[in-house]
Amino acid sequence: MTKPIHVTSEIGKLDVVMLKRPGAEVENFTPKMMPRLLFDDIPYLPIAQKEHDNFADTLRENGAEVLYLEKLVVEALDAGGSEVKTAFLDKMLTESGYAAGMIRHELKNYLLSMPTAEMIVKLMAGVRKNELDLVPRDLVSAAEERDYPFFLDPMPNLYFTRDPAASLGDGLSINNMTFPARQRESFFMETIIDYHPRFADHGLHVWRDRNQPGRIEGGDELVLSNTVIAIGVSERTSAHAIEDIARRLFEHDSGFEKVLAIRIPHNHAMMHLDTVFTMINHDQFTVHPGILGEGGQIDTWTITEDQNGELHVDHHLNLKQVLKDVLGLDEIDLIPTGGGDPLIADREQWNDGSNTLAIAPGVVVTYNRNYVSNQVLREHGLKVLEVLSSELSRGRGGPRCMSMPLVREDL
Numbered sequence: 155m156t157k158p159i160h161v162t163s164e165i166g167k168l169d170v171v172m173l174k175r176p177g178a179e180v181e182n183f184t185p186k187m188m189p190r191l192l193f194d195d196i197p198y199l200p201i202a203q204k205e206h207d208n209f210a211d212t213l214r215e216n217g218a219e220v221l222y223l224e225k226l227v228v229e230a231l232d233a234g235g236s237e238v239k240t241a242f243l244d245k246m247l248t249e250s251g252y253a254a255g256m257i258r259h260e261l262k263n264y265l266l267s268m269p270t271a272e273m274i275v276k277l278m279a280g281v282r283k284n285e286l287d288l289v290p291r292d293l294v295s296a297a298e299e300r301d302y303p304f305f306l307d308p309m310p311n312l313y314f315t316r317d318p319a320a321s322l323g324d325g326l327s328i329n330n331m332t333f334p335a336r337q338r339e340s341f342f343m344e345t346i347i348d349y350h351p352r353f354a355d356h357g358l359h360v361w362r363d364r365n366q367p368g369r370i371e372g373g374d375e376l377v378l379s380n381t382v383i384a385i386g387v388s389e390r391t392s393a394h395a396i397e398d399i400a401r402r403l404f405e406h407d408s409g410f411e412k413v414l415a416i417r418i419p420h421n422h423a424m425m426h427l428d429t430v431f432t433m434i435n436h437d438q439f440t441v442h443p444g445i446l447g448e449g450g451q452i453d454t455w456t457i458t459e460d461q462n463g464e465l466h467v468d469h470h471l472n473l474k475q476v477l478k479d480v481l482g483l484d485e486i487d488l489i490p491t492g493g494g495d496p497l498i499a500d501r502e503q504w505n506d507g508s509n510t511l512a513i514a515p516g517v518v519v520t521y522n523r524n525y526v527s528n529q530v531l532r533e534h535g536l537k538v539l540e541v542l543s544s545e546l547s548r549g550r551g552g553p554r555c556m557s558m559p560l561v562r563e564d565l
């Protein structure tokens with residue numbers, strides 16, 4: 155049987171992928187909560203779901219098996235049995251800010267009274283205060299939180315399955331995420347890997363787990379080849395975590411020998427490397443011109459292991475040259491988002507015009523709204539499969555963010 159996780163490139167034919175269909179969580183918040191929940195608008199759920207189904211169908215029609223996160227967690231908990239389910243809930247409540255006390259007790263009873271599938275939907279969607287017959291009498295609730303409508307916040311970013319974990323070779327990183335709005339998400343992934351029959355006991359390597367200090371997110375982790383990984387030094391991923399994962403990958407025979415750290419601006423529009431740079435063919439990449447300085451310069455470091463087992467770091471400024479060197483290519487094609495027009499580049503990057511998902515070498519899935527960038531990709535010889543994007547894009551992520559490849563064919 156093929157391994158449950160096997161990803162040695164960004165572009166090998168996509169065989170198995172994990173998605174999350176947007177649910178009640180993307181509607182269960184108010185404009186005031188948006189900045190904290192990392193959304194810039196309120197999506198219209200029925201249309202977001204239609205668009206997401208269109209995305210999933212496109213992947214299936216092109217030969218990928220689509221698994222759903224929400225289904226895998228339920229199957230994992232059911233396989234684990236009631237003790238695992240209770241321990242899962244205990245930990246989820248602790249991570250949601252209820253380590254002890256009356257509210258924890260009530261929330262636990264409320265959620266445990268539900269069948270597993272319903273409990274998971276509820277945890278993802280959030281629990282409002284008016285759902286429980288409870289007037290908290292502790293000082294914190296009485297003094298500060300009276301008007302806040304939730305006991306448990308919704309997790310609207312779950313449909314960006316790319317970020318809580320990343321498939322790297324025959325294993326994965328399960329990530330310690332940056333903002334509280336997303337930190338609980340990677341616990342679902344950990345539960346799947348630990349208890350789902352498809353993943354547990356298959357010798358999967360967790361190269362770095364979510365308990366490690368230093369934040370990292372999958373949108374920053376790109377598998378350039380079976381020996382090279384690129385990682386963004388970004389708003390979401392710290393240099394410390396990059397050194398740490400590099401060390402672990404080198405030590406544990408992962409096959410990876412080089413990590414390319416690329417520094418990008420630290421802001422919400424460009425939160426991850428994959429919002430400004432993706433690999434789409436053996437020698438082709440999309441890049442948002444806004445990240446490149448004069449003469450196309452950008453801070454890049456190659457990290458390798460020296461003979462003494464210490465990390466060795468080299469600094470470079472020419473991304474194109476570094477990519478040629480690490481991939482052993484004579485020429486590469488860096489395709490600018492928006493075709494190089496700075497105004498269009500900014501507009502389309504905002505709606506994830508650089509966030510392309512390669513499903514085979516030279517075949518990409520993109521949002522239809524980025525029609526200038528899509529046309530440019532076609533002119534560069536790529537096959538572009540467009541998917542619907544009016545509502546999904548309001549969460550600030552595109553086709554790469556919305557998918558976690560589990561198995562790709564080797565090149």
Ligand SMILES: NC(=[NH2+])NCCC[C@H](N)C(=O)O
Pocket residue numbers: 191192193311314316317336372373374425426428429509549550551552554555
């Ligand atoms: N890989 C990505 N670019 N993911 C996009 C995630 C968007 C999400 N709203 C966040 O801010 O976290």
